[in-house]
Amino acid sequence: MKRRVLPGLPLSLGITLVYAAIIIVLPLAALVFKAASLGPADYWRIVSSDRAVASYVVTVSSALAATVFNLVFGLALAWVLVRYRFPGRRLIDALVDLPFALPTAVAGISLTTLFATNGWFGAPLSELGVKVAYTPLGIMIAMAFTSLPFVVRTVQPVLEELDPALEEVAQTLGGSDVSIFRRVILPLLTPALLAGVSLSFARSLGEFGAIIFIAGNQPFSTEITALLAFIRLEEYDYPASAAIASVMLIAAFVMLAVTNLMQARALRYTVRN
Amino acid sequence: MKPHHSGRRPPRIGDDPLFRRVLLGVVLFFVAVIIVAPLAVIGVQAFSKGLPYFAGAIAEPDTLHAILLTVLTALIAVPINTAFGVAAAWAITKHDFAGKRLLTILIEIPFSVSPIVAGVAYLFVYGLQGLFGPALESAGIKIMFALPGIVLASMFVTAPFVARELIPLMQAQGRDLEEAATSLGASAWRTFFSVTLPNIKWALLYGVVLCNSRVMGEFGAVSVVSGNIRGQTNTLPLHIELLYHDYDAVGSFAAASILATLALVTLVVKVALERQGAGRSKRPATLAGNDTLSEVKP
Numbered sequence: 001m002k003r004r005v006l007p008g009l010p011l012s013l014g015i016t017l018v019y020a021a022i023i024i025v026l027p028l029a030a031l032v033f034k035a036a037s038l039g040p041a042d043y044w045r046i047v048s049s050d051r052a053v054a055s056y057v058v059t060v061s062s063a064l065a066a067t068v069f070n071l072v073f074g075l076a077l078a079w080v081l082v083r084y085r086f087p088g089r090r091l092i093d094a095l096v097d098l099p100f101a102l103p104t105a106v107a108g109i110s111l112t113t114l115f116a117t118n119g120w121f122g123a124p125l126s127e128l129g130v131k132v133a134y135t136p137l138g139i140m141i142a143m144a145f146t147s148l149p150f151v152v153r154t155v156q157p158v159l160e161e162l163d164p165a166l167e168e169v170a171q172t173l174g175g176s177d178v179s180i181f182r183r184v185i186l187p188l189l190t191p192a193l194l195a196g197v198s199l200s201f202a203r204s205l206g207e208f209g210a211i212i213f214i215a216g217n218q219p220f221s222t223e224i225t226a227l228l229a230f231i232r233l234e235e236y237d238y239p240a241s242a243a244i245a246s247v248m249l250i251a252a253f254v255m256l257a258v259t260n261l262m263q264a265r266a267l268r269y270t271v272r273n
Numbered sequence: 274m275k276p277h278h279s280g281r282r283p284p285r286i287g288d289d290p291l292f293r294r295v296l297l298g299v300v301l302f303f304v305a306v307i308i309v310a311p312l313a314v315i316g317v318q319a320f321s322k323g324l325p326y327f328a329g330a331i332a333e334p335d336t337l338h339a340i341l342l343t344v345l346t347a348l349i350a351v352p353i354n355t356a357f358g359v360a361a362a363w364a365i366t367k368h369d370f371a372g373k374r375l376l377t378i379l380i381e382i383p384f385s386v387s388p389i390v391a392g393v394a395y396l397f398v399y400g401l402q403g404l405f406g407p408a409l410e411s412a413g414i415k416i417m418f419a420l421p422g423i424v425l426a427s428m429f430v431t432a433p434f435v436a437r438e439l440i441p442l443m444q445a446q447g448r449d450l451e452e453a454a455t456s457l458g459a460s461a462w463r464t465f466f467s468v469t470l471p472n473i474k475w476a477l478l479y480g481v482v483l484c485n486s487r488v489m490g491e492f493g494a495v496s497v498v499s500g501n502i503r504g505q506t507n508t509l510p511l512h513i514e515l516l517y518h519d520y521d522a523v524g525s526f527a528a529a530s531i532l533a534t535l536a537l538v539t540l541v542v543k544v545a546l547e548r549q550g551a552g553r554s555k556r557p558a559t560l561a562g563n564d565t566l567s568e569v570k571p
Contacts, residue, residue: 005368006367006368006448006451006452006455006461006464007455007460007461007464008363008364008367008368008461008465009364009367009368009370011360011461012360012361012363012364012368013360013364013368013370015356015357015360015361016357016360016361016364016365016376016380017376019357019360019361019432020361020376020379020380020432023357023425023428023429023432024379024380024382024383024429024432025379026398027391027394027395027397027398027429028382028386028394030394030397030398030403030404031390031393031394031397033397033404034397034402034403073300073303073307076296076299076300077300077303077304079287079296080296080297080300083285083287083288084293084297086297092301092304092308094540094541094543094544095304095308095309095540096308097540097543098308098312098536098540099308101486101536101537101539101540101543102311102312102490102532102533102536103489103490103491103492103510103532103536104490104492104493104510105490105492105510105511105513105514105529106315106490106510106513106529106532106533106536107311109513109514109517109525109526109529110311110312110314110315110526110529111311113314113318113522113526114310114311114314119314120310120314121306121310141307144307145307145311148307148308164285167285167286171286177286177287177289177292180286181286181287185286202385205387206385206386206387206388206389206390207387208387208388208389208492208493209388209492209493209496209510213514213517226387226389226390226493227389229389229390229393230389230393230496230497233393233396233497238396238397238402241393242393242397245389245390245393245394248387248389248390249386249390249394252385252386252387252390253385255385256378256381256382256385259385260378
């Protein structure tokens with residue numbers, strides 16, 4: 001039987017296309033156009049300048065460190081929330097989303113105050129000789145905070161659906177807890193972990209608000225790429241700002257492809273199980 | 274939720290009492306340090322000079338203006354984005370057309386783009402260096418460094434919020450009810466308001482709440498397009514930065530406490546809506562979800 005066609009396509013699709021064109025496509029196209037109008041030689045000179053490359057290194061290495069932390073901590077947090085019962089569990093479950101709900105500027109001043117040398121955590125840490133605020137470690141902490149929920153929220157549902165029979169079979173076969181976790185549970189969680197990790201890394205690459213307060217923002221050591229694009233703008237160096245922003249845009253599209261791939265894999269895996 | 278096991282079975286992996294205690298301790302320690310402490314320090318700092326000082330800081334004309342501008346931005350951006358999200362979800366889930374998958378990915382793009390890149394991109398459309406800047410300037414229309422720019426940038430960063438809550442749900446609900454309604458002679462609007470809307474209301478509200486929270490808290494994109502003019506184009510997050518760099522920590526945290534309260538209210542509403550079945554049900558947290566077009570199983 002042929003499906004009946006529902007009304008409203010011209011209007012709803014019309015609104016969608018016009019809105020997407022004006023709000024999403026137009027600005028991104030304008031940015032690409034501006035960057036492209038530089039010409040290959042100038043473009044390359046700007047995006048491969050020492051200061052720009054240093055900012056890529058700072059951004060990517062901090063994002064990697066934050067993501068590794070979130071991988072371990074996110075898995076542990078998801079595990080505790082799903083498998084253990086303890087007072088305050090639901091409160092913590094709700095609080096996991098705080099980094100998404102709390103505006104990044106608020107997170108920025110809050111983390112900076114905590115980790116400054118006279119802060120709650122900064123003071124004892126500086127006695128141990130560890131400086132967090134205004135160092136790459138601060139950038140890492142800000143990134144870890146803002147992307148914290150991703151791994152937890154991708155792993156949590158998979159962990160909830162995990163069939164206890166799998167573990168029981170492995171236990172009756174005499175596996176130790178460690179080897180069962182490593183060889184039975186971890187492989188089942190891997191697609192979700194990878195999906196969470198790629199989302200977390202992508203978010204960290206683009207983060208700005210939470211970082212600029214705690215980073216110190218010194219060129220070549222604590223300057224992230226997003227800030228460099230912003231600084232070039234404030235210096236009225238519009239082509240340089242466009243070029244650097246376009247590098248971030250390319251990175252975002254690469255990460256969009258990666259996260260989509262990872263999520264598709266994670267989803268297929270969940271459906272198959 | 275899986276039923277608990279009877280005592281005779283061996284304990285599950287990780288249920289060893291010592292391991293359990295250690296893992297729980299470590300996780301709770303990090304939750305306290307990374308999630309609870311940042312929240313607590315806002316309150317402590319905001320009230321560190323007492324309640325009257327806090328009230329005075331909030332009542333500063335520039336702070337009040339920033340609050341007003343933030344609310345005004347949300348009042349414009351959120352309804353428009355909601356209409357867009359509903360239209361997009363209706364087109365994508367209730368109809369078949371070429372390029373649907375591409376459109377879905379397109380809508381999700383703002384989630385992957387850094388807010389700074391978004392702000393810079395808008396400058397190259399409406400700024401003096403941009404495509405339309407000179408023409409707008411000679412026509413006397415001000416978009417950058419004014420309310421329209423702030424609204425546009427906010428709409429960009431939150432464009433996917435409503436659509437991505439509605440699309441998976443409406444996909445799962447199928448088209449049968451709407452088909453029945455129209456075949457019985459209901460108009461398109463009647464079908465939407467009496468058949469579709471009651472089924473998606475919680476998910477819609479969920480998307481709207483998250484969208485609003487992000488609009489009111491947006492910093493990066495708005496900081497590029499606003500020009501940070503004190504008492505004129507400073508939204509609340511920008512005003513927090515300004516006070517912080519003025520070494521007015523208490524004023525800054527007082528303003529921040531408003532947004533932190535908004536964040537907590539958002540979390541409470543979010544949990545309440547999740548109890549109604551909105552949100553997390555079918556989909557892992559997404560930056561740019563791919564599962565939105567997955568086939569609906571009969």
